[in-house]
Amino acid sequence: MEKIALITDSTSDLSSEIINKYDVKMLNLKIIYKDREYIDKVNITPQEVYDNLSVEVPHTSLPSIEDMHNLFSKLESEGYTHAIVTGIGSALSGTFSALKLVASEHENITTTVFDSKSLTLGAGAIIIGCGEMLKQGKKYDEIVAELPAMREKISVFYIVDTLEYLIKGGRIGKVAGTIGQLLNIKPIISINDDGVYYTHSKARGKNQANSKLIEIINDKLKESKARIWVMHGGAMEEGKKLYDYLSTNPNITSLNLGDISPVAGVHTGPGLVGVVIVKEPFV
Known part of the structure; x- marks a missing residue:
């Protein structure tokens, strides 16, 4: 009989309610300052990261290989057959x-490590979809077959106050930065x-953005009904305004x-407002 574990990392921004509901196994990234180290979502908040950015911009680190091995070993001891x-x-x-490498070394568990090609609840939504299918009694192969289709239904859009931190963190991707900042262009x-x-x-400017x-x-909501997560990084007031505006839309x-997550906050800086949009039907 299959016993399937769902595993994600702390940047997926899943609520404690969702983590408990679907028994999600969590791997926490790390936030590293010159003289101290924190565990993402455990002993540091996004606001603490933002408050200290003028003093020091920390580095971030993926979960340790040891943590990953320990998790898979624990799953094996608990009788999990798939992940x-x-x-x-x-x-x-x-x-x-790193997870693909570690998973390959635990042959007693059949594991799919799926690239979300996303972040925050763009990745978290996929775990939620898997959890919903598990509750429906779907088998491992059935769930894995649906992963690409779920990913296709997810969109992420966000605004940041400054591109400074994305640039510093080397995560600017295909976003043009310096000239836009001088002209107050908000991508x-x-x-x-x-x-x-x-x-x-x-x-x-921010208002037009x-x-x-x-x-x-x-x-997006004209195309189909959707689930929406409004996300913010040090911008609760703006996030709440967007949430309130969307709360009466019948297509949500x-x-x-x-x-x-604090790890994401290191790379975006304060003032982020964004949305994760998941087309229905999702699963």
Whole structure:
């Protein structure tokens, strides 16, 4: 009989409720300062990261190989036969490659490490979809077969106050930076089919960028009903405004508001507002 584990990393921004509901196994990334180290989503908050950015911009690190091996060993001891793993996309972190390597060394568990080509709840939504299928009694092969189709239904769009931190972290992808900052151009950033950041559209100033983001969301909702997560990084007020605006839209099947992980906050800086849009039917 199959016993299937769902595994993700802390940047997927799953709520504790979802983690408990689907018994998701979590691997936490790390935030490293010169003289101290923190565990993402465990002993540091996004706000603490933002408050300290003027003093020091920390490094981030994927979960340790030891943590990954320990998790798979624990799963083996608990009788798991299969695992489905997805988290931050392979173009944005080395976590994907490390997990593939570790999984290959635990032959007692049949494992699929799936590239979300996304981040935050773009990756988390895939885990939720897997959890829903497990609750429906779907088998491992059935769930794995649906992973590419789920990924195709997920879109991520966000605005940042400054591109400074994406540039410093080397995660700028195909987003043009320096000149745009001088002209107060605010790109609406998305993720392409290769899992790389790119400029979806541009606006002059934050207000116009927020309006453009709403236009993008409304266009998506005209195509189909959708689940939406409003995400913010050090911008609760703006995130709440967007959430309130969307709360009366009849084409939204599920609406949630949350903050991004501290690890993501290191690379975006304060002032991020974004959405993850998942087309229905998802599973």
